[in-house]
């Protein structure tokens with residue numbers, strides 16, 4: 518085995534140590550065409566953290582019916598939300614902006630910040646490579662998931678560890694733990710609810726809090742994702758002085774035939790008009806940035822079903838994206854985890 522030396526020109530006695538932070542998010546296709554989406558979904562759905570079934574059983578199903586049919590539907594959804602001026606997905610735009618915002622906050626401390634995607638580009642390997650080339654010998658991995666799941670946080674970190682396995686000279690590594698009820702995260706969410714509601718031409722009767730779902734058997738095997746979602750929502754209700762009826766917790770984006778976490782977002786929202794609830798807003802606290810799941814699945818599909826069922830007013834509360842409150846949160850998380858690295862322990 519040959520190990521990679523990222524900085525072959527590095528002096529034998531290194532200069533002052535540099536610290537790096539790598540923000541990681543889920544991923545994104547390079548384009549909205551069939552092949553680009555197929556490549557992306559193939560990488561995503563071949564991850565054994567995502568689909569735990571044996572590849573001998575799963576790969577023929579994935580490479581056959583799923584990757585024949587799904588890219589058309591997913592591509593159409595990406596086309597509806599694509600950032601045409603940059604020719605990229607919203608998740609890429611927002612993740613880059615978050616990294617730039619954090620870089621500004623940490624520049625005076627000499628900390629380098631890069632960003633990467635678990636699936637698609639820029640890959641985690643290239644993000645780490647950029648930090649190493651900038652002279653970092655200590656790197657903090659910051660997966661952009663407030664709630665832990667093996668399917669998100671763990672696989673993002675796995676990908677970084679896989680890249681490190683190839684290096685002759687490894688940097689020291691730390692990872693940021695999930696932050697489901699960090700005060701700055703809850704403040705940022707509460708602020709975004711208040712600001713959105715203040716600017717709406719109607720008063721929502723419900724604020725539905727929709728998280729990405731997870732198969733129930735992953736939870737039965739020990740993934741503590743739903744407990745983290747509960748922690749977020751209990752703290753957010755408290756911050757906004759709302760009860761469970763006003764802010765119900767739901768799970769979206771079911772994939773495949775298995776049972777996922779319930780209640781499912783779409784049926785719950787679509788049943789509201791029959792109960793006299795015709796004005797709703799939806800917040801998606803698990804997504805640090807707007808993406809296909811928030812803008813299209815909720816903002817287009819769930820909205821259309823709600824209106825078709827007799828709803829009159831529907832609002833989407835934007836994700837934190839690169840709002841100053843989100844950068845405050847990222848800075849606080851980074852500084853907390855860099856303690857002892859940034860200043861003498």
Ligand SMILES: C=CC1=C(C)c2cc3[nH]c(cc4nc(cc5[nH]c(cc1n2)c(C)c5CCC(=O)O)C(CCC(=O)O)=C4C)c(C)c3C=C
Pocket residue numbers: 543544545546566567568587591606608662666668669729730731732770772803804807808809810
């Ligand atoms: C935020 C938490 C997420 C969890 C938990 C999660 C688990 C999970 N997802 C799938 C299948 C798909 N997810 C897709 C998109 C997608 N998922 C998340 C987040 C979580 N996923 C995000 C942020 C996105 C959007 C990425 C973007 O580019 O905007 C998709 C692709 C879209 C589609 O075809 O519908 C699939 C498929 C599984 C199976 C899973 C857990 C087992």
Ligand SMILES: [Fe+2]
Pocket residue numbers: 729770
């Ligand atoms: Fe997902």
Ligand SMILES: [Fe+2]
Pocket residue numbers: 770771809810814
């Ligand atoms: Fe989805």
